[in-house]
Amino acid sequence: MSGSRYDWLKRASAILPFIFALLLWQGLVSLQVVDPLFLPSPVRVGRSLFELVTADGFLLELATTSLRALGGLVLGAAIGVPxxxxxxxxxxxxxxxxxxxxxxxxxxxxxxxPLFILWFGIGNVTNILAVALATMLPMIVYTYHAVEGAPKVLLWSARAMGTSEAGLLPHVLLRSALPGILTGLRIGLGFAFLIAIAAEMIAAKIGVGKLLFLYGENGAYDFMFAAIAAVVFVSYAADRGFSALSDHLLRWQEPAEGKA
Structure with a gap:
């Protein structure tokens, strides 16, 4: 099989799960397994998503949520990795x-x-701190195990080649632990958007989480699903971008079997 045809099939297979999910969703609505009032069809959600994206203000709400999520992730990493x-x-x-x-x-x-609201009020600080706390813990755990699990032979070899004890951490341990640290960051990225939206439902005046709360409270479920779809797209794009960055930073690793 030629390389170009293989790449085309690989891209096509990556889209199939999304197509299957949309067909299943449409089938549930068409057969009225779930009340269409509470589960709008993909077509209705698509129309609502277009209205949201073209309306004034929604992109600002989406950007606010994204900045809170990424800001909390950076803060969590700044504490969790060290x-x-x-x-x-x-x-x-x-x-x-x-x-x-x-x-x-x-x-x-x-x-x-609610405790953060008492201390810092409603706004960015409370939301960013909630995200930072949620993302910091997996980073601590993954970094700890990655650094602790560095192969002893690397330390012996580095000492034998004249590396000082002070130089072992930045030049040997952290480089060896980088795959595990990046895994923790990627897991933290998934938590970041989830916690940002959940926190905005409680402690925000703007943001997608606040919109979801208002849409659900007023029965605008097509717009609620549309807002969720927008967040899913942004978080998926962020994950793909981080995955590409990780591949670049780990380009010195031997390729996994079957990915040469």
Whole structure:
């Protein structure tokens, strides 16, 4: 099979799940398995999405949500990656921080939003902090395991070649742990949009989360699904962009079997 034909089939196969989901969705509506009032057809949602995108203000709402999600992700990474690294290289830091991480990992992060409102009011700070807390914890865990799991042979080889103890962390440990750190960031990116929207439903005057709350409260379910579709598109684009960046940063790795 020629390379161009293989690439075409690979792209086509990536679209098939979306086509199947849309057909299933349309079938549920057409057969009235679900009341069309509460589950609008894809055509109605598509029309509503077009109206939203062409209307004044919606793109600003979408940009606000995206900036809150990405801002919280950056803040979570700025705390989570150094803390996870410190826990991996320092037993005293691990002994102090590990119980706190375990205690807060399963805590519903949106449960803290009312407390953040009391401290910081309704607005960007509360939403960004909620996202930062939700994204920070997976980054701590993934960074910790990635740094701790660095092959010992790399450390022995680096020392044998004259690398100082101070140089082991930036030149050996962090480079070896980069795939795991990027995995934690990618998982955090998925959490970022989810928590940003959930927090906006509680503590925001603008944003897609606030729109979803208002649309649902007023029974405008076609617009509610359209807003959800817009967020899904933006988060998917962000994930694809981050995946491409990760591939570029990890281009020194040997390609996985079957991907040569």
């Amino acid at each position: 803390l996870g690294t410190a826990m991996a290289v320092s037993p005293s830091v691990e002994g102090f921080a590990n119980p706190l991480v375990k205690a807060t990992y399963s805590l519903p992060k949106t449960a803290l939003v």
